[in-house]
Amino acid sequence: MKNQKPKYHQIIEAAVKVIAENGYHGSQVSKIAKEANVADGTIYLYFKNKEHILVSLFEVKMGEFINQIAKAIEESDAASDQLYTLIKMHFRQISSDYYLAIVTQLELRQSNISLRLQINQVLKPYLTVIDGIIQKGMEQHQFGKDLNIPLVRQMIFGTLDEIVTNWVMKEQKYNLVEMAPEVHRMLVNALSK
Amino acid sequence: MKNQKPKYHQIIEAAVKVIAENGYHGSQVSKIAKEANVADGTIYLYFKNKEHILVSLFEVKMGEFINQIAKAIEESDAASDQLYTLIKMHFRQISSDYYLAIVTQLELRQSNISLRLQINQVLKPYLTVIDGIIQKGMEQHQFGKDLNIPLVRQMIFGTLDEIVTNWVMKEQKYNLVEMAPEVHRMLVNALSK
Amino acid sequence: MKNQKPKYHQIIEAAVKVIAENGYHGSQVSKIAKEANVADGTIYLYFKNKEHILVSLFEVKMGEFINQIAKAIEESDAASDQLYTLIKMHFRQISSDYYLAIVTQLELRQSNISLRLQINQVLKPYLTVIDGIIQKGMEQHQFGKDLNIPLVRQMIFGTLDEIVTNWVMKEQKYNLVEMAPEVHRMLVNALSK
Amino acid sequence: MKNQKPKYHQIIEAAVKVIAENGYHGSQVSKIAKEANVADGTIYLYFKNKEHILVSLFEVKMGEFINQIAKAIEESDAASDQLYTLIKMHFRQISSDYYLAIVTQLELRQSNISLRLQINQVLKPYLTVIDGIIQKGMEQHQFGKDLNIPLVRQMIFGTLDEIVTNWVMKEQKYNLVEMAPEVHRMLVNALSK
DNA sequence: TATGAATGAGCCTTCATTCAT
């Protein structure tokens, strides 16, 4: 399975590790190549340039992240339960890979505008999942009926992202997943009529 | 008083303009110096290094930002009203200086971890103001009584910050201040018992 | 015979095309391989290195060039007529293969000294043909009797080469072969007592 | 005098030396900087990029070359004498600076097309001087009256350039200036009716 | 013979900071 494009994934995993340990600006292509056990030039057989490594990293990892969440959500019908699942999964996945959390929450945000815009594109499906929950909540009369969807989505995403970023910056001194019920309660309250 | 250091402020204002127009990575010290009508070397008579310009920029501008909000809040007694004032002022000040908004919401976030940590220090008084409102709301029984203050603060700040960032990235196509009532209603709901 | 090394010639023809279209510095080995429909590695079964492709190209093409001229010259006895034939053939052959003309007149001259020295070796038989005509002209008393042969040869070759290079650089806007009589008249004049 | 823009000329002189000794492709910017006793970065205060050093080198040196010749020519009235002066000066100047001769005759010709086109522009005034002599020679009835000026110019320049290049490649084993009378005699013959 | 994935040496340029004036 993983044997398909093994170098491609080797390089991405190496990039996560190197960036987590050395920071965005301390992560030279040569360092990533060394960590991946390939020659510098080999990187360029799989990625157009350095930026492309980072975008790909985000695509692959965020793709998994979103797929996991989307699949888990399908198991509930109620919007409120789906929101709870989303929060819990979001926190759980971040907790389960600290290296990746550092990279996506802290380091990749130092990238230039061009990369940030591409990252935003990758995030879109996640925002769409959130929008879907809000929509369903309105239809099920679990949430207020005239919610401003983009605004609500920004509240949900902004809240989760800020909580996660704080947790990463505080070096994960506490259990992130345990926060889920309280966060869920507040967000549901916020959306109720 | 401050007028006795005219160059200091010239340089900071120049930095805002240059960064807003050229982006973080397009803002060389020499460009800032030129915009400020001083020699490159002069910068280093007022700032220890480039990072120090940016921290100072954030300190000065965020100091004004927080002072305005703190003063406005004093005029209300009820925590909910204070929260409304905070939201409205936050949005209003961002709206009133688009250049500054770009710099603080988008460009300065591309800085390295060291600068980001210093920026977080500067933000602390603002977070303390938010904490104060939450505390007061619990005492006044306007909000639930057992709120996890750091968590709530992260929700409030995360929500406002995400909304503002989206507004800046969407190139201010809509009126930000008009969002205040709806945001306020959702947040108060979230905090109610 | 030569057909038994089809790849060898495929590669040389591909090199001419690729260099003519992409310039010397835009002609990577991989591009030549692709144009020749062989793998990169195959090139090295037929040529020691990249430089060797270019020397071989020059040898093969220049060999044909010189043979044609040498054969044509044999048909005249008078040195002056032979010189006319040489000029006409030189211009005619250049005119007949614009791709090759670009490569030999413009692109291959960007090569390094080592390659240029080898190219000079390849040119020697042509220079010897010229020397022969000069010698014969002196013996036949068509030309002055005490000509400095190397100097005269440099004049003849330098003149033809400069004219051809200009024609190639001007993108062959005019008929090169029509220049032959005038060039011949001037050169014969130059060599007369 | 030379104190005007001293670094600019330091760098150009260093470039001539470094290129003559190491060849075009062995002349890294850092090597030129070291020879000029300046930091690598200093180069870029005076030249836009590496190519610009070479174009400037050619401009400055060729400018002097042409000025010397043009001035010397003014002292004669007869086209034939002017041509003799031109040949003698051309050979004399090349002989007087072997390093420069290597650079202009051999190394700079390895540059890419872009640089070569710029070099051709720099050469234009020299070609114009030659054209002037031809024109004058026709008016004075020293030369034939219906010469094809571009063609004649190509013969003169091609001849001189080829002779000089051979001399440089043969490592100046003989006296170049002594060739002038014979070359002059041949060229004048060539142009006579 | 033929392949083509992998290698890794090599270099131009930028820009924050210094320091002689």
Added chain:
DNA sequence: AATGAATGAAGGCTCATTCAT
């Protein structure tokens, strides 16, 4: 206090060549 010319470290990327298959 102010200047601005000079510094020099640092890194992304290309491409000729190799070698296991």
